[in-house]
Amino acid sequence: MPSTAADTAEQGRPARAGVAQGVRDSLGVGIGIFPLGVALGMLVVQAGLPWWLAPALSVGIFAGSVELLMVSMLASATPLITIAATVFALNFRHVFYALSFPLSHVRRGWPRAYSVYALIDEAYATYALMPPQQLSSTRIVTGQLTMQAYWVAGGLVGAAVASSLPNPIEGFEFALYALFIVMTLDAVRSRREIPSIALAGLAVSVAIVVAPDSPLIVGLMIFTALLIARHFWRRRHPDARSTSGGDDDA
Known part of the structure; x- marks a missing residue:
């Protein structure tokens, strides 16, 4: 079998060094x-769902915001088509992460399959911009x-803590909304994201009025359509970027 870029990168690098580097890379993350894993575990138990659902979601899905949202959808018996x-x-x-993530440095077979599966935001931010000569499949x-x-460990700890409490913590289910609020506030720091936030508010408002029974999925569809329309409008009116200050950071 011909050698790949990942095989070449691994040559001359002790596996122990790659493991140590990978562990260090993950510490900040x-x-x-x-x-957040603790919050997930506590939300699972407080929603009346079995404790093992926390590690099951963390292994089967491994996408933080989606897992937190899944808890509320499962607890409210949301239709499967809406969940999907x-x-x-x-x-x-x-899908777009894979286009610039250094998968070529990961060995073929289960290592590459796992790397694709575990391609979360934090992993992309850690390795996508790292110099290629510092990367290895093991790392x-x-x-x-x-x-x-x-x-997974956070979810187990959260489930154990929630199970040991005599009464549920009131308002803890707000953790999901708080997460998205913080992410939104971070986006507002850049003035070029304000139009997107305004479009999101418009999409949600319309969805609540048009489809009060399923505003989330309808709002996402409307928001996607608005973003596409905005993209093509900006391509046809490039001068609008400079006059509106759309590309200047606050």
């Missing part, structure tokens, strides 16, 4: 992932495995 459409819409961005896969371990 783990600080943020673990508490919502998960697809929220995770569709991962990337170890980093992704450790990131998932933080998430």
